[in-house]
Amino acid sequence: MLKAELRKKYTQKRKALSADEAFLLSEKIFENFIQYFKPKEENKIHVFIPIPARKEIDTQIFIQYFLAHNIRVYVPKIVGDKLINIEISEDTVFETNNWGISEPVSNEDSGEKYFHYVITPLLYCDKKGNRVGYGKGFYDGLFQSISPEAKKIGVNYFNPDEYVDDVWENDIPLDYLVTATEVLSFLSGLE
Template identity: 85%
Template sequence: MLKAELRRKYTQKRKALSTDEAFLLCQKIFENFIRYFSPKESQKVHIFITIPARMEIDTQIFIQYFLAQNIRVYVPKIVADKLINIEIFKDTVFETNSWGISEPVSNDDSGENYFHYVITPLLYCDKKGNRVGYGKGFYDGLFQSISPDSKKIGINYFDPDEDIDDVWENDIPLDYLVTPREVLSFTSGLE
């Protein structure tokens, strides 16, 4: 199936979830992530901040856990059409931008290019780790700019069941996908 078709299909599937269903699925995704990866103090995690209007997986439970465990947390922010990585702390000040996204007030790019885990937003991921995002290419750019040793992890409400037919040469696949049911690995020897 083409990315545009998958984008429409999975946007609709997301919208069909009730608030209670989405909450329970987010909890299971979080639990599967923690159980599988066992993140540790001082590790570095890059994680997106949820856009509620898009019914994205709620990453606040991840962020609160990481900060409480002294795991270093970095979030993306778009500044002048470029994605930068900002380290956040318990006292970081946030504001809502014009798209309704909560983001740090600071524009100080951390300059970090190695993360133990890069938790990535997506609408769909196939069984090979190819993902369908929102079509802006920000995460493709991020993946090209960070260390190849950083684990790229998608989180999604839905299991993969269809191939993406229009994967491009420059698309960088995920290393893992975490769903409410399981954690899928798309690489060998990356543990």
């Protein structure tokens, strides 16, 4: 299926979820992430802040856990046409941008290139790790700019069903997908 078709289909499926369903699924995804990856103190984790209007996975659950367990947390922020990485703490001040995304007030890029995990937003991911996002390419750019050792982890309400037919040369596949029912690895035994 083409990305545009998958984007439309999974946007509709996400919209059909009730707020309670989305939250319960987010909790299960969080539990699967913690159980599988077992993040440790001082790990560096890059995690997106959800857009409530788009019913994205509630990563606030992840962020609260990470901060409470002395795990270093970095969040993305779009400045101009570039995605920068900002390290946050309990004291970080946030504001909502034009896209409805809560982000740090600061524009100070951490300059960090090594992350243990990059928790990645998406609308769909197929059984090969090919991700369908919103089509802006910010995460492909991020993946190219950071250490290749960082584990690229998608989180989604839905398990893979169909394949992405129009994968582009610059598309960088995910290493893992975490859903409410499973964790899929796309590393082919290279873990």
